[in-house]
Amino acid sequence: MDYQIHIDVFDGPFDLLLDLIDRQEVDIWDIPIAAIAEQFLQYIRSLQERDLVVSGDFLVMASTLLQIKARMLLPARASDDEENLEEDPRDELVERLLEYRFFRTVSDHLAEREEGAARFFPPLPAKETAIRPPVYSNPVGDVSPATLRRLYETAKAAFLDNEQRTSDTIQRVVSLAECAVNIRQVIAERGECRFIDLLLQRTRPYIIASFLVVLEMIRHGEIIAVQHKDFGDIFVSSPAKGDRDHDLGRRRAHC
Amino acid sequence: MTLDDAERIVEALVLASPKPLTSARAADVLDIDPNLVERLFERLESRYEGRGITLRRIAGGVQFTTHPDYAEWIDRLGRQVINTPLSPAALETLAIIAYEQPVTRGDIEKIRGVRSDSAVNSLLERELTAEAGRKEGPGRPILYRTTDQFLVHFGLNSLDELPQREAEQNPLDS
Amino acid sequence: MTLDDAERIVEALVLASPKPLTSARAADVLDIDPNLVERLFERLESRYEGRGITLRRIAGGVQFTTHPDYAEWIDRLGRQVINTPLSPAALETLAIIAYEQPVTRGDIEKIRGVRSDSAVNSLLERELTAEAGRKEGPGRPILYRTTDQFLVHFGLNSLDELPQREAEQNPLDS
Numbered sequence: 151m152d153y154q155i156h157i158d159v160f161d162g163p164f165d166l167l168l169d170l171i172d173r174q175e176v177d178i179w180d181i182p183i184a185a186i187a188e189q190f191l192q193y194i195r196s197l198q199e200r201d202l203v204v205s206g207d208f209l210v211m212a213s214t215l216l217q218i219k220a221r222m223l224l225p226a227r228a229s230d231d232e233e234n235l236e237e238d239p240r241d242e243l244v245e246r247l248l249e250y251r252f253f254r255t256v257s258d259h260l261a262e263r264e265e266g267a268a269r270f271f272p273p274l275p276a277k278e279t280a281i282r283p284p285v286y287s288n289p290v291g292d293v294s295p296a297t298l299r300r301l302y303e304t305a306k307a308a309f310l311d312n313e314q315r316t317s318d319t320i321q322r323v324v325s326l327a328e329c330a331v332n333i334r335q336v337i338a339e340r341g342e343c344r345f346i347d348l349l350l351q352r353t354r355p356y357i358i359a360s361f362l363v364v365l366e367m368i369r370h371g372e373i374i375a376v377q378h379k380d381f382g383d384i385f386v387s388s389p390a391k392g393d394r395d396h397d398l399g400r401r402r403a404h405c
Numbered sequence: 406m407t408l409d410d411a412e413r414i415v416e417a418l419v420l421a422s423p424k425p426l427t428s429a430r431a432a433d434v435l436d437i438d439p440n441l442v443e444r445l446f447e448r449l450e451s452r453y454e455g456r457g458i459t460l461r462r463i464a465g466g467v468q469f470t471t472h473p474d475y476a477e478w479i480d481r482l483g484r485q486v487i488n489t490p491l492s493p494a495a496l497e498t499l500a501i502i503a504y505e506q507p508v509t510r511g512d513i514e515k516i517r518g519v520r521s522d523s524a525v526n527s528l529l530e531r532e533l534t535a536e537a538g539r540k541e542g543p544g545r546p547i548l549y550r551t552t553d554q555f556l557v558h559f560g561l562n563s564l565d566e567l568p569q570r571e572a573e574q575n576p577l578d579s
Numbered sequence: 580m581t582l583d584d585a586e587r588i589v590e591a592l593v594l595a596s597p598k599p600l601t602s603a604r605a606a607d608v609l610d611i612d613p614n615l616v617e618r619l620f621e622r623l624e625s626r627y628e629g630r631g632i633t634l635r636r637i638a639g640g641v642q643f644t645t646h647p648d649y650a651e652w653i654d655r656l657g658r659q660v661i662n663t664p665l666s667p668a669a670l671e672t673l674a675i676i677a678y679e680q681p682v683t684r685g686d687i688e689k690i691r692g693v694r695s696d697s698a699v700n701s702l703l704e705r706e707l708t709a710e711a712g713r714k715e716g717p718g719r720p721i722l723y724r725t726t727d728q729f730l731v732h733f734g735l736n737s738l739d740e741l742p743q744r745e746a747e748q749n750p751l752d753s
Binding site for chain 1: 596635643650664665671673674677678689690691692705706732733734735740742744
């Protein structure tokens with residue numbers, strides 16, 4: 151069956167899945183998994199065709215659907231023990247869907263209540279009535295000035311990061327070729343440096359593009375990359391330099 | 406102190422209280438029985454019947470608010486709108502917190518199937534959600550619960566007023 | 580609209596108004612004569628005579644306040660000690676005000692990336708933050724600073740004692 155999907159915006163994979171099931175008017179306990187999986191993938195493809203970002207959550211769900219589909223194709227294993235009934239591979243998914251659907255109903259209910267409640271206006275607390283402001287016992291608790299500084303630095307760093315990210319949206323697409331030129335130049339000049347130092351801009355598209363280029367260059371043996379500990383800095387260098395400087399046995403970045 | 410006196414004091418207390426006034430709190434201030442305060446609340450309720458102001462039962466207490474019939478007039482007053490409606494994502498997240506509390510961000514994300522950082526943050530920001538300690542176990546993740554402001558925002562007297570959750574049975578199993 | 584209807588609407592407006600309600604403002608909202616509004620104010624005044632709440636003439640307008648006879652009861656309510664610690668949102672906001680002061684709400688929101696009204700309000704309520712004049716420029720937004728109370732709570736003698744912030748580094752310079 152050819153199925154035309156409108157490019158609606160879905161909040162998440164469950165949202166999309168419920169929509170597909172509702173449109174098919176099928177029993178939620180008996181989902182035609184092959185058809186639904188196909189429509190789900192079609193939706194993802196349609197997003198990609200329009201150059202829209204597909205979040206990882208949708209990809210995870212797509213693989214879950216395909217996995218269930220595969221398991222349903224396997225012949226039911228004959229069980230020695232009669233009581234040990236083969237479980238329907240769809241059950242877990244259905245239970246999660248039902249749970250999600252319940253909360254969606256509740257959120258509709260809350261939205262209605264919110265609208266109703268917004269019609270009641272209490273007096274504003276700032277108004278100068280006979281109201282005595284309450285006393286707050288040590289509102290800052292055991293927070294130290296150092297914590298305050300840390301909070302500030304973190305907020306500020308996130309802000310700087312964010313500001314750059316926002317400006318991405320109006321920038322042109324990052325060219326992989328340009329990234330490669332830049333990376334070769336930095337490596338040539340400095341021999342070895344952190345991956346993060348290869349970035350001309352700390353924007354998400356630029357980071358991704360540079361990462362792809364680095365992977366490609368490793369594949370061609372142009373550079374090597376080493377990461378000394380999980381989530382640590384990745385050091386990139388030319389192969390000759392790298393062999394001199396790094397002990398064997400240190401973790402190599404696999405790609 | 407006559408019953409009428411007590412009623413007037415309670416009336417003043419309700420207006421002055423920065424949060425919805427509970428019968429326990431009023432009973433404490435007046436040093437009388439909470440059941441008597443409940444009776445005074447009822448008397449006030451009927452006194453304000455059909456007026457522009459109403460005594461509203463909310464978050465386990467009472468507060469004076471304008472009568473909902475006059476909401477459009479209040480809008481014309483151009484009072485700053487504080488309660489901009491929540492986004493669908495925030496509502497969904499809040500629904501989960503309300504039923505599953507205390508609950509971790511991870512649990513919420515598992516149910517919703519998507520990252521929920523910004524939804525949780527906006528709920529914290531509006532004080533509809535608060536932290537409720539940490540869960541024992543790996544990473545000791547933060548637990549979240551709903552607040553009194555949650556009840557106020559949705560005009561609820563208590564969490565019991567939310568729809569009942571029924572277990573759905575697989576008809577094929579029976 | 581009958582006179583009774585109008586009275587109820589005015590009653591609601593008085594309660595909801597962020598500032599004392601002037602007859603001019605009410606007349607504008609209701610699209611009636613200011614003299615008529617004055618008459619409605621008088622009607623309300625007598626309606627609330629002998630109640631726990633009173634319609635008070637103030638700053639060229641009217642507002643509901645508790646009756647002065649009950650001030651001592653309100654005092655007993657007012658001594659309520661609130662033990663809730665600051666929310667993480669409010670604490671983050673306080674950190675930004677401490678280091679960026681004087682700073683506008685807009686600047687705070689820009690750094691935090693979220694609306695910060697309720698965070699700022701809760702800091703104002705707890706007197707950890709105060710207004711510090713207005714910024715020159717469009718809209719002349721209010722500036723905020725920390726208070727003496729802030730220093731007391733953090734055990735500081737002066738703002739100079741706040742831990743030094745790290746020199747801001749341009750990530751592209753490294």
